[in-house]
Amino acid sequence: MKRLTRASLTLVAALTCSQALAVTRGGQLVYGRYADSLFLDPVLNDANLDIWILTNLYDTLLQPTNDGKGVQPGLASRFVVSKDGKAMTLTLRPGLKFADGSPLTAQDVKWSLDRARQPDAGAWSSSLASISSITASGTTVTLNLKTPDPTLPAALATFNAAIMPQKLFTAAPGKNDAEKAKAFAEKPIGSGPFVLSEWKRGSYMVLKRNPYYWKKGEDGKALPYLDSVRFEIIPDDNTRILKLQAGELQGAEFIPLSRVAELKANPRVNMTLFPSTKVNNILMNNRPTLKDGTVNPLSDVKVRQALNYATNKQALIQVVTYGTGKEMKSYMSSTTPLFDASQKGYPYDLAKAKALLAASKFKNGFDVTVLATSGSADDLALLTALQQMWSAVGVRLKIEQLDAATKTARYRANDFQMRTAAWTNDINDPSQITSYYALYSNIESVHTGFRSAEIDKLFAQSQQETSRVKRASQYRTIQSLYLNAAPIVYLYETPYPVALAKNVRGFVQIPLGNNIFAGASLEK
């Protein structure tokens, strides 16, 4: 018996090995996107449409791991943090080159990070705010810090810390950084696995293999395996799926969750649900009065908790996500580092919901209005289900449908009671979502108006805490405090649904959303 197991294990290992050696090189993968990128500068923007492509063009010193839990070496083969936590020394790999063949030096690194951390450089400069100065010599870059910063490795693995060629960028036409960025972003040169070779806006974008890429594949030769990736812009979900089924695409993103089961049953399609950091929730206005001066029932913590208990998440997961979702138990996704698995969330409990409401000032129920995104079938399915669930405890939910920009304008002005919302992390660290969801000083806890002195204090400490164990315990407390205060209605986590042709191997969409084509290949 034992021998048999060992023999079969050897066989499996041998098969895996030969399969690994047999990876096919070459070919073009055609991938259907729902919308085009806008502007390919890593520092001056903040749209997923750009971020999720940028990582194929530009490389960072460190990289997020594919499971979303941490960082791995990138352009820097190693990094060392000083004992006092106030300096980080990174060693660059030898012989690094940009996609045009020019060398990538420590000076390029210093220049790129200096550009990214200027206070008025886009919405992201704060991720590198702990750096006080940078020195570069040979293949070594030293970041001197104002305070120890446990988030720095993750920040260095994030798109805005991409390393750009200083000489080429400064040689681009334009009077200032913004103008040069516009010119450079038309024909960007980075050191990522691919380089932009053609871009017909609104129609398609072709990325060609960067022949100077440093990372090696399973066959010992330089990645990527593919000759090129072609992104076709196909806004209509049905058309994207039809094109994939007809073999005109080898990959299609944002498959509606309602069609996942059907595509899973299709033998020619490999329907993949990549784990994501996406959390779906309802943001509540926690302020005592609304914009028009009326009393806001949602300012009462008992009411907010009651709504959470009155929400049948399992039913919603079936109705809205067609069984692909997962109950949300913390404000951060279970794929976020330092997510606390012991969080209880709000299990469906109608009796508890009724008891909580009875103990509040709103015993006879109340009306509440929720802002939804017009045209979103998911929002409508979710909210009509919630209407029924909450009517059981006497809460009458009214749905107000608005286009995205109007919805944003309304909640920015704090002129709302509830709104549907979703969040995806851009960085492999819990600090990002926490600073937005739980900190009043940033954007009033995504405009809910929630504030907790205790969370503020813990968060400030955690931003300088170098012990991972202590930081995890700070985050455990933050998650519990937030859960009890219930500033949001906890709903569900959802994956990234990508439909691939059967012969596509090695493509990954990581939990942050980045599409990683470096290790993708088209098997014959």
Next chain:
Amino acid sequence: MHSNYVLKRLLQIIPTFLAVMLVVFLLVRLLPGDPASAILGDRATEEIVARTNRQLGLDRPLPVQFGLFVLNLLQGNLGESITLKIPVLRLIGERLPVTLFLTVYAAALGLLLAVPLAVLAAVRRNTWVDALIRGVFQVGLSLPVFYVALQLLTLLGARLGWFPIGGYGTSVPEHFYHLFLPALTLGLNLAAVLVRTLRNSVIEVITAEYVDFARAKGLRAGVIMTRHVLRNALIPTVTLLGLNIGALIGGAVITETVFAIPGVGRLMVDAIFGRDYPVIQGLTLTFAVLVSLVFLMTDLIHARLDPRTELS
């Protein structure tokens, strides 16, 4: 006389444009939400939004903004797209030919379908042929464009594999091939509108006395049909076609989305959702110019077909 008329009409267009521009300029600014929030997303802080609005010049008083816009316009500058950061003129230059190609293609297919079928229906009026033609187009007219588009895609594209599913292609023969299904979708819709009018006018003409006279002269049926009947019957159709081409240009939005065509229709939708003011303004201006030109051309063709028309 005609060239004078054309010049006068072209000059009349200018105040129309100014009025259109002012209305659009004010309307987009009345919409809730601003471009900075749209580009920066939900999570930007107030300071960053304010800074971006300042950089875009959106913090200035409205009359100043409008004045600058008109001043730039006079120099042939439509400004720069806020989200894409490239000149609006270039964007429109890249996208407009696609929509025009589609519109002309659709109009041609529409006419190719409508004219023979309308004549056939008129000649065989009140028979089952007439009933069938009218019935089919009546149903076609009542089906939503996106539904017809998806059905054509599924059947002729995915199932039979005769046509590519969306896209635009890179060469002119490819454009014809790729745009066939979307042009057919729009063409069917257009034909449905035209068939009824054209059938009725053909009936009206073939029962007229001068046609009887032509027949008595011994002219062949084909000659009578092309030279006498169609020429007269087409007059109301041309007007209707002109009106509908204006609608086609504006209505390409749905077709362009379903068939993934990079035209101005989709650009407009994206611009509105992104509150990309310069793009919305530039496109409105372009649509206004196009529709005015189509109307002018319609009037000229009308005059050509019917010499009694007085152009003034």
